[in-house]
Amino acid sequence: MEKPENTPIDVENNVGFLLAKAYQRACLIFKEHFDQYDLTPQQFGLLCFLWREDGISQAVLSAKSQIDRTTMGGLIDRLQKEGLVERRPDPADRRAYRVCLTEKGKALGPELAPIALRAQGEFIAKLEQHEVETLKSLLNKIRN
Template sequence: MPSFDIEESVGFKLAKAHQRLFSLLGELLKPYGITSKQFALLAFLWKQDDLSQTELSERAEIDRTTLSGMIDRLEKVGLVKRMPSPEDRRAYLVKLTQKGAALEEELTELALQVRKDLFSRFAQGEYEQLCVLLDKLRR
């Protein structure tokens, strides 16, 4: 029977790398009252505001139930608001508030600093290569 070393498995290594990245970013986001996952939703809205909850769920690859709770928490801290969709009265659009939009530059800078710190040991081109390989795994 072939042996399996969990610590050498791709899944384990990806999970631990993800935990480290989100932990580092999460520490920097604490003063803003948001988590790394909530930051990701804001980043999708900074790319394109006024997304339906369904569109945001698909882009972020988060199930709609989980997304709904995340949006609730972002609404609570005043970073987004739900607006009725003009095209579909059963749907809501998620829109950045002025406060949420104003945080784009500051929070993006934090995320870029985490990236710089985390990947500082990579040789030139390795970050880009890693992104290509991760994209292959996602498909």
């Protein structure tokens, strides 16, 4: 068996490192834009799914957002505490709950959408449109 080379890893050009640093920058920009709303990127993402399809089950929301069920429960608890969502029994399954936006949660959609677009614009400002499309395609390949 050959001995592996003792070449140091160029960590600054490692895909995982670059993705982590890009994610950190995205979160920083998000926090700057959403500071007054006391929302995390994950909570905002859940609200986005609910603005598109209100009243989905917690399990469906977990699958769509690719967040494990335990973490999902905590995120929904915090959104519920803020008065943005509520859990309602699922009429089709007594063991399940549907996550529904409150009036306060519904009202935030039109207010936060332009802020989210500005934050994303800042994050991708150095990229050409075709680069953004390529990046999204590559990230979807990695994700799936």
